[in-house]
Amino acid sequence: MSAASLDCQDRVARLLDQLTRLARGLQFADGLNPAQWDCLRFISRANAHSRTPGAIATFLGTTKGTASQTIIALEGKGFVRREKDPCDRRICRLVITDAGKTKLENDPLRCVRHAAERLPHGTAEMLADGLEQLVCDLRIRHGCHEFGVCNKCGHFIGSGDKAKATCGLLQESIPQTETNRICVSFKKREPAVELGSD
Amino acid sequence: MSAASLDCQDRVARLLDQLTRLARGLQFADGLNPAQWDCLRFISRANAHSRTPGAIATFLGTTKGTASQTIIALEGKGFVRREKDPCDRRICRLVITDAGKTKLENDPLRCVRHAAERLPHGTAEMLADGLEQLVCDLRIRHGCHEFGVCNKCGHFIGSGDKAKATCGLLQESIPQTETNRICVSFKKREPAVELGSD
DNA sequence: CCCACTAGTATCGACTCGAAACTATTAAGC
DNA sequence: GCTTAATAGTTTCGAGTCGATACTAGTGGG
Numbered sequence: 001m002s003a004a005s006l007d008c009q010d011r012v013a014r015l016l017d018q019l020t021r022l023a024r025g026l027q028f029a030d031g032l033n034p035a036q037w038d039c040l041r042f043i044s045r046a047n048a049h050s051r052t053p054g055a056i057a058t059f060l061g062t063t064k065g066t067a068s069q070t071i072i073a074l075e076g077k078g079f080v081r082r083e084k085d086p087c088d089r090r091i092c093r094l095v096i097t098d099a100g101k102t103k104l105e106n107d108p109l110r111c112v113r114h115a116a117e118r119l120p121h122g123t124a125e126m127l128a129d130g131l132e133q134l135v136c137d138l139r140i141r142h143g144c145h146e147f148g149v150c151n152k153c154g155h156f157i158g159s160g161d162k163a164k165a166t167c168g169l170l171q172e173s174i175p176q177t178e179t180n181r182i183c184v185s186f187k188k189r190e191p192a193v194e195l196g197s198d
Numbered sequence: 199m200s201a202a203s204l205d206c207q208d209r210v211a212r213l214l215d216q217l218t219r220l221a222r223g224l225q226f227a228d229g230l231n232p233a234q235w236d237c238l239r240f241i242s243r244a245n246a247h248s249r250t251p252g253a254i255a256t257f258l259g260t261t262k263g264t265a266s267q268t269i270i271a272l273e274g275k276g277f278v279r280r281e282k283d284p285c286d287r288r289i290c291r292l293v294i295t296d297a298g299k300t301k302l303e304n305d306p307l308r309c310v311r312h313a314a315e316r317l318p319h320g321t322a323e324m325l326a327d328g329l330e331q332l333v334c335d336l337r338i339r340h341g342c343h344e345f346g347v348c349n350k351c352g353h354f355i356g357s358g359d360k361a362k363a364t365c366g367l368l369q370e371s372i373p374q375t376e377t378n379r380i381c382v383s384f385k386k387r388e389p390a391v392e393l394g395s396d
Numbered sequence: 397c398c399c400a401c402t403a404g405t406a407t408c409g410a411c412t413c414g415a416a417a418c419t420a421t422t423a424a425g426c
Numbered sequence: 427g428c429t430t431a432a433t434a435g436t437t438t439c440g441a442g443t444c445g446a447t448a449c450t451a452g453t454g455g456g
Contacts, residue, residue, distance in 0.1 A: 008326045009314040015329040016310055020218050021236070022336055025259045028413075035443060038219070053404060061223045066444055068405055073442065090403040090452045112214055115335045116207040123328050128206045130317065130325030131213040137313045138220055226444080233412060252434060264413055266436055271411070288421045288434040 012134075026108040031077065035060075037107065039070045040079060043094050044104055047150060047181035049170060051094045055184040059147060079103055147186050151179040154187035210332075224306040229275065233258075235305065237268045238277055241292050242302055245348060245379035247368060249292045253382040257345060277301055345384050349377040352385035 027034040042059055043051055050059070057067035071094065074080040079100035085091035096104070116124050139146060150156050155169040156179075165174040169185055225232040240257055241249055248257070255265035269292065272278040277298035283289035294302070314322050337344060348354050353367040354377075363372040367383055 008322050009311060009317075011326040012314040012322055012329065013307065013311040015326060015333055016217065016221065017307065018333055019214065019329065019336075020221050021259060022333065022340070022342060023214065023218050024222075025342075026340065033413075033442070054402090061219060062443090063445060064404065065406080065446080069443075072405090088403085088453075092404065109211070109215065111336065111339065112332075113207060113211040115332050115339075116210040118335055119207075119210075119328065119331055123331065124206050124210055126324045127328030127332070128209040128213060130321050130328065131210065131217065133317055133321065134310075134313050134325070135213055135216055135220065137316055138217075138309065141309065141313070142220070142224065144220060144223075231411070231444080250434080251436090260412090261414060262435065263415075263437080267412070270436090286422070286434085290435065 023109065023112065026111065029108045030103065030106060032074075032103075035062075035066075035070050036074055037109070039067070039074060040096070040100060040104060041107065041109075042182070043080065043096055044101075045182050047174075047178045047183050048093070049167075050182060050184045052091055053094070056094075058145070058184045059182070061144070074100075145186075146188060147182055147184065148188075149180050149186070150174055150183055152189065153183060153185075154189040155185065156189075221307065221310065224309065227306045228301065228304060230272075230301075233260075233264075233268050234272055235307070237265070238272060238294070238298060238302060239305065239307075240380070241278065241294055242299075243380050245372075245376045245381050246291070247365075248380060248382045250289055251292070254292075256343070256382045257380070259342070272298075343384075344386060345380055345382065346386075347378050347384075348372055348381055350387065351381060351383075352387040353383065354387075 024034055027037045032040070038060055039056055042056055046055065046059075049055070053067050053071055054064055056071070057064045060067065071080060071082075075082065079097055081095045081097055083093045083095055085093055116127070119127065138144075150167065151158065151165070153167075155167050156174075157166040157168050159165070165176070165179055166172065167174055169187075222232055225235045230238070236258055237254055240254055244253065244257075247253070251265050251269055252262055254269070255262045258265065269278060269280075273280065277295055279293045279295055281291045281293055283291055314325070317325065336342075348365065349356065349363070351365075353365050354372075355364040355366050357363070363374070363377055364370065365372055367385075
């Protein structure tokens, strides 16, 4: 409410503005552009169900047409490969090539992580908490979907046997290598309620 | 160093990634795109010396050609006007029109500020401090210039009489309305040193 | 078998992006 | 004063984003 506190909220907004510009600038690197880096990065972190053009469009907040174009560009540069799904031939699975994996090792956004590592002890925690609140607030107010990994998802059915995880939505078992990957169908897990009033 | 602390640095990086995407998405609004909003926003905050195509390119980290194109788009939409400098006819001064001012009142990034205002007491301060360190680190490592306002600039020569501020670089007096505006020629003010060893 | 639905692609026009070539205009050297 | 260099902007190019719209192909229900 005070002038000083108003000032600091302004600082947050302007620093984020700077950071956004900085991060964007960094991503015009190595022959790719920000959209292509975003796409490549997502494919590398997504579960099998989400490594498709449609899922990429949903995650990146764009349209299927745009996503398709970006994929074509990445394919042309040899960083991504298309594979038809044998079960449902409408679906196109995206696979990162070896060249793509090598490329990702030089992800220009890696330096943001390194900068976070150089922050003093405790600062990174506070920063992460503050950012989380900010992101959460913005997401709610702008109706943006939240994405998360399988093993924290409301559809995840885990058993004592770690090797036998299942997705309640797709009715499919989830390989252990996939449980820690991002899914476009992520649903926030409800806190266990005993007395629900529908 | 621990796994937990590694996790939180990862959180910072990913939250910033999300925030960047969110902010970018918000800026495809109202008939403008992110580059155009950035440009309009900068012109409204820059001092007279910096309201030129070249300065915009420097500040936004792009080329003069690209900045020129963005200005043409804004001019076509009636938010910006060009004026030839009478002293140096190479220079083109940019002026925001009334329509441009109205437009800026609905700046989509305003909501980031509002989100910051809704943070609990103290969180915004910590967030701003953490972000500042991060931005500073990234700027140094990537050779990006820092921009600031006249009255905090190393070239600023203020006197007891507030109305008589001067810019040591341009050898020009600075009107009072301009002292709080961004300048592309900003130079970090050296802490007063008495015994300098050159 | 038809029809609705879904996944993805193709095409359009407006625009960004960097790079490079270009036009004015000013300043500096002789 | 005249040439030359530097500066401020613009133009043009090709690749690519972006949303919108129309399209193809495969799936599944009635």
